[in-house]
Amino acid sequence: MNRRSFAQSIGSAAMLSAIPASTALTPNSALSRPGKLMVIAAHPGDGIFTMGAVLAQQIERGGSGVLVSLSLGENGAPKSIPVLEYGRMQRTATANATRLLGAEALFFDYPDAQIPFNQESSLRVCDAIRECQPEIVVTHWSGSWHKDHQNCYLIVRDALFYAVLETLVRSRPAHAVSKIFYAENWEDATNFVPDTYIDIEPVYEKWLQACDFYPMWRGQTGFFRYNDYYSSLSVMRGCLCGFRQAVALMSDTDQRTQRLQSL
Numbered sequence: 001m002n003r004r005s006f007a008q009s010i011g012s013a014a015m016l017s018a019i020p021a022s023t024a025l026t027p028n029s030a031l032s033r034p035g036k037l038m039v040i041a042a043h044p045g046d047g048i049f050t051m052g053a054v055l056a057q058q059i060e061r062g063g064s065g066v067l068v069s070l071s072l073g074e075n076g077a078p079k080s081i082p083v084l085e086y087g088r089m090q091r092t093a094t095a096n097a098t099r100l101l102g103a104e105a106l107f108f109d110y111p112d113a114q115i116p117f118n119q120e121s122s123l124r125v126c127d128a129i130r131e132c133q134p135e136i137v138v139t140h141w142s143g144s145w146h147k148d149h150q151n152c153y154l155i156v157r158d159a160l161f162y163a164v165l166e167t168l169v170r171s172r173p174a175h176a177v178s179k180i181f182y183a184e185n186w187e188d189a190t191n192f193v194p195d196t197y198i199d200i201e202p203v204y205e206k207w208l209q210a211c212d213f214y215p216m217w218r219g220q221t222g223f224f225r226y227n228d229y230y231s232s233l234s235v236m237r238g239c240l241c242g243f244r245q246a247v248a249l250m251s252d253t254d255q256r257t258q259r260l261q262s263l
């Protein structure tokens with residue numbers, strides 16, 4: 001079975017070598033100019049482990065990328081490392097990882113495990129979206145047991161609404177994001193149904209190097225084997241869609257609607 005017939009066999013799922021600027025699900029998408037992709041994560045590890053490969057792929061194709069981390073994930077510190085010091089380590093790891101991938105990094109200062117979903121946080125993310133002007137946003141899916149992840153989803157949802165609202169006067173003009181995707185995350189698995197597969201083979205090794213800046217990736221701060229899980233997950237997703245390694249994303253409900261004159 002070749003890739004085309006496999007794609008047909010899995011129905012409406014989209015297989016993309018990367019996400020183009022504004023027409024990710026159209027037949028001519030491969031010809032489009034790669035745009036800017038913004039990753040918005042509750043914690044730095046989420047940003048690089050679950051969204052970093054797509055970020056790297058977008059940049060590899062000639063696009064650009066920015067990672068926004070709402071907190072430093074400092075409360076994931078092991079007993080042997082003070083929380084503040086671990087936060088600094090997380091920030092340094094993220095700076096190194098994004099530098100390796102060629103992306104910008106923006107750090108918000110909300111305390112880990114206490115990221116608030118309110119007007120202030122939504123407007124702050126709105127301002128970052130207006131400032132950076134991404135065509136694509138990748139963030140957490142709502143089906144999470146982690147309150148920071150749930151709040152990140154809600155913050156981004158409102159921030160995208162505020163960002164496009166021309167009558168909302170901020171320091172930067174309104175900006176509309178064309179595509180929104182949710183990342184596959186072991187902590188956000190409830191009702192996560194992927195429909196878009198990205199070929200990450202060209203950036204797989206670089207993405208693993210970026211992940212390796214974090215002690216938690218190697219299991220040094222807790223029980224979860226992040227390296228085994230996410231490296232294996234990308235191989236498994238690749239098996240399902242005919243690539244060596246792939247990232248599976250879930251597209252926002254609104255962008256699944258197709259407007260066709262015929263089938």
Ligand SMILES: [Zn+2]
Nearest residue numbers: 042043046149
């Ligand atoms: Zn997290």
